[in-house]
Amino acid sequence: MQIKDSTFQFLHDLQKNNNRDWFAEKKSTYIKAQKNAKDVFTEIHINLQKHDEIEKSKMMRIYRDVRFSNDKTPYKAHFANSYSRLGKELRGGYFLRLRPGESFLAGGFWEPEKDDLFRIRKEIEQDASEIKAILEDKNYKKHFGENFESFGELKTAPRGFDKEHPDVDLLRKKGFIASKSFTDEEVLSADFIDKVDESFKALRPFFNLFSDILTTNLNGEKIV
Numbered sequence: 001m002q003i004k005d006s007t008f009q010f011l012h013d014l015q016k017n018n019n020r021d022w023f024a025e026k027k028s029t030y031i032k033a034q035k036n037a038k039d040v041f042t043e044i045h046i047n048l049q050k051h052d053e054i055e056k057s058k059m060m061r062i063y064r065d066v067r068f069s070n071d072k073t074p075y076k077a078h079f080a081n082s083y084s085r086l087g088k089e090l091r092g093g094y095f096l097r098l099r100p101g102e103s104f105l106a107g108g109f110w111e112p113e114k115d116d117l118f119r120i121r122k123e124i125e126q127d128a129s130e131i132k133a134i135l136e137d138k139n140y141k142k143h144f145g146e147n148f149e150s151f152g153e154l155k156t157a158p159r160g161f162d163k164e165h166p167d168v169d170l171l172r173k174k175g176f177i178a179s180k181s182f183t184d185e186e187v188l189s190a191d192f193i194d195k196v197d198e199s200f201k202a203l204r205p206f207f208n209l210f211s212d213i214l215t216t217n218l219n220g221e222k223i224v
Contacts, residue, residue, distance in 0.1 A: 037079035053086035
C-alpha cells in the first residue's frame with residue numbers, strides 16, 4: 001500500500017486549476033485519488049492501533065468553507081487525516097497532510113482547552129525538567145528537532161506567571177506540537193507508511209508525559 005503518482009498528480013493539477021468546472025471534469029480522477037489516500041490513512045490507523053489506542057480516525061473533506069475566508073478557492077489541494085487518542089485518559093492526537101511540496105505529519109496539542117493549557121503551564125512553572133527531557137531525547141530530536149511548535153505565542157509570560165521564569169519560552173506557547181515534513185519522493189516511496197509510523201512512535205514519550213500531566217493535579221494525584 002502506498003501513495004500513487006497519479007494521486008499526487010491530481011493534487012498538483014488541482015493547485016493550478018482550483019475551480020468548480022475543472023473539478024467537475026476531473027471528478028472520476030478525484031474519486032480514485034481520494035480512495036488511494038483513504039486506503040493509506042486506514043493502513044496508518046491499523047499500525048497506530050498496534051502501539052496506541054485511537055478513538056477516532058477522520059479524513060478531512062476536500063471542500064473548503066469559504067464563508068469567512070479571503071481565499072475563495074473551493075477546494076483544498078491536499079488530503080489530510082486526523083487520529084484522536086482514546087478519551088480523557090490518553091490526550092493528544094496525530095495528523096497527516098499529503099500535498100505536493102508541503103506534506104507533513106504532526107502530533108500533540110494544537111489548541112488546548114483553557115484549563116488544560118493552564119495545567120500544562122503550571123507544570124512548567126513548578127518543574128519543566130521532564131518536559132525539557134523530551135526535547136533532549138535523541139529519538140524525538142531525530143524526527144522533530146529540538147523544540148515544540150506552537151500556532152502563536154504570547155509576547156511575554158501569561159498573566160499570573162513570572163516574566164523572569166527560566167522557562168518563559170515554554171510558558172509563552174499557546175500549544176505544544178511536534179511536526180515533521182516529507183519530500184514528495186518520500187511520500188511516494190514504498191516505505192512511506194513505515195516512516196510515518198516510526199515518527200508517530202517517537203511521539204509516545206511526549207504523549208505519555210502530557211497525558212499524565214493532564215490527568216493529575218500538581219501533587220501527582222489522579223483527577224480522571
